[in-house]
Amino acid sequence: MVVVDQHTTLDSKRITDENNRLGCDCFDVSNRWLTCIDLFAGAGGFSLAAKNVGINVVAAVEFNPNACKTYTTNLVEAGIPHLYNVDIRALNPLTIAVNHFPDGNGCDILLGGPPCQGFSVHRINDSGIDDPRNELILRYFDFVGHLRPKVFLMENVPGLLWQRHRHFLDEFYRQARESGYLLRQPEILDARDYGVPQRRKRVFVLGVRRDIDLTIDWPPCPTHGDDKARLANPVLQPWLTASAVFNSPVCIGDKNNVHMNHTSALVDVFRRTPPNGGSRKDSGRILSCHVNHNGHRDVYGRIDPNQPGPTMTTACINPSKGRFVHPTEHHGITLRQAARFQTFPDWFVFNGGLIAGGEQIGNAVPVRLGEVLLRTIKEALLAWERSHD
Template sequence: MPSNMTAKCRKKESKSSADRPLVCVDLFAGAGGFSFAAMQAGFTVAAAVELNAHACKTYKKNIADAHGVSLYEGDILGVCPDTIKKLDIGDGQECDVLLGGPPCQGFSVHRIKGAGVDDPRNQLILKYFEFVKTIRPKVFLMENVPGMLWERHRTFLDAFYLQARATDYKVLQPIEIDARDYGVPQRRKRVFILGIRGDMDLDIHWPPRPTHGDAKALEQDETLQPWLSAQTVFQMDDVAGDINNVHMRHSPELIKVFKATPKNGGSRHQSGRVLKCHQGHDGHKDVYGRIDPLKPAPTMTTACINPSKGRFVHPTEDHGITVRQAARFQTFPDSFQFEGGLIASGVQVGNAVPVKLGQILMETIKEGLISDPKKK
């Protein structure tokens, strides 16, 4: 339990509902992309929960220590929602937004049917709504991969909506959002589900109106800006002493492949070389390919610093992208440092909600909250 909880609780209880800031709690917080975005949008993050030790170190360094956020480090199944409600939100106070969503991989049909209800992964959905029932946020916002809408995950989605109705929340239909439509220089599709407490009469314009688009979209809407290309990241200068300005070390054989691969978007098939690992089969077409600087970058996955996992080779240099470049594609500021080393940092970056997108989502929710006639 964080040592500063009691002091924070007293401070929050001393504030009236009239002058308190909008408050959110971040479950499955990761390195803090959504929390950081919420703060950029003007929210106060009261508490966060995260299991991964490296992500916790990153969260503490960039958010918790600097902004007084209570970080619960460990399995969410062992965290008591009532503790967060009493110590971090404060008796008599309200949580405005509950962020985060249970990892989708824990809810595939074969796991639910085969593993049984005793599998802890299948308890995450129930635990999520234990937080909803206890904290009673005005709004909850869940983010997940598009795969959660696949038919084989129908059990998870149905269970989610069933739990939401049981806790008296109006849940909007899942929406798929591409981050490049909101000023993120990356193709990244994610599903967001917004829930509104039954007694709230909120006018939230959901989903937010896109700010960017392709040429066709720009012809139809002159207020849009063009998608940001990967070049916006690669043109940025390095920051002296940046611990995240590192990339993977590659074998001499692999470097030869990179050197033979055409610059600015070339694929390994154009290199004229075949790696031993691809002899006898074609492999994924984007593996070891260069990022095209004139287009939005590919999705930054948890393996985004590894060229063997996708099109993650620098456009003109003969190595994979750095952690910092990946973080810039996720619109993290250069002041945000990732802990845990190369691989662990890449995982944290790939799991994060892009800061720019998260900020727009939270600003949209904020507009609905502050215009609520019931808000005191």
């Protein structure tokens, strides 16, 4: 029997059978400080942020084949040991425990952003309540319970806090308490307050194992702000605007320097859309779906380069889905520009084509925001470790 932690044991034959089924080997991880597992890793925004602040990402889990190809191209080939390309519901958490933490100590940090479409603000009325993907938030905690990380950080959309979804969060908190974790209150953070050139609000839930008396300033103080915030706190830098995305040259041969093809009629619509904003109301073009409808004013709108950009959604390369038209040119934004809004470096290549690339970008944690959050966690854990030497 292999002792995984104080709660669980696992027959070594079972773990070998599981490895054979998944096509993976056992891994000898000699450097455990600080270690991290990234669940629902997507294209790798959280993993890249962890790597950038000096955290050892031991393994990641992702099911989407295009996201896995992107992750492999940019991160596995750059040194992250293993990506489990598998439906997380079919992956035994103890597989990761035994493969990567054979001494039974578990990882230091567990990351993850379970799919959030069922909690999305774009859902109408009660749609999304029965979305089976909502259950994945509880599957995330299955891994917390088995890997016993010192700290875990979960990301999701603000809709998670809505009353109609509250039972998922309540159950998550109940399981956390029963497993010996203290959870901070969910925090809604806006990425533009942390050096990301877009308005993007997301919920972050931080959990700390009860035996870790961690001193941490959470959430981290904003690093950027508007004029009013900077007047109150002169240390803050100004919000980064969309001009940071569009003013930098694009590398020759960048396969992500592509945008949607538009009909000549739609290009004419964009020509009539004024700079620094506008919307479908300004083009003079009325679609049947917009008759007697005053909502969705942002569609076909131009991005204002003097303000932080709009939230990069999974449809961010499609101007019919939001304010995603180039500030001065008559087309939607490119994949590279969308990736820059998410603070991915230009060397980071998204695979799978235009639509798949946009989905990966829209689902990602902005790299710069991830760096601020993970640097704060890392410093707190290192301070705790030093105090217990």
